[in-house]
């Protein structure tokens with residue numbers, strides 16, 4: 148399974164940025180934990196951080212058919228960015244939204260997430276563990292995708308598809 152982890156704006160300052168809210172762990176240290184998790188679980192992980200909305204949009208677009216799941220902390224863009232929301236909606240890659248803090252328990256403007264609407268789910272308020280929980284959620288989503296029954300390929304004639312379904316049902320004894 149291939150996971151793309153995206154960190155949004157100002158997360159490069161983690162460690163020194165409002166430590167009473169975000170803790171004292173630097174982004175480099177979080178990324179080390181992510182890579183250690185990837186090694187433990189045999190997952191392929193790519194990690195990117197940007198302060199630029201457009202660059203994040205580009206990476207989400209680029210993820211299509213290259214990654215199975217996106218784990219994203221959109222940071223402040225969570226609350227402002229229709230562009231990130233639309234990019235996630237546009238690509239067929241499930242996204243998991245993570246936050247170190249719990250935005251719902253903070254200022255009212257943080258209660259709105261444009262990303263939540265198109266994400267599979269959200270993990271907030273567990274500090275650096277939010278990322279690790281987000282990665283576990285990514286694994287669960289990846290497993291779910293792997294067992295999802297495939298639709299007959301486009302171009303397969305309906306009669307063929309019907310016969311194929313019948314023989315599968317027959318093999319199951321139903």
Ligand code: DQA
Pocket residue numbers: 156157158220221222223224225245246247248249250257
């Ligand atoms: C954040 C929460 C956002 O509201 C804030 O703008 C951030 C970080 C978090 O991880 O808790 O930059 O996404």
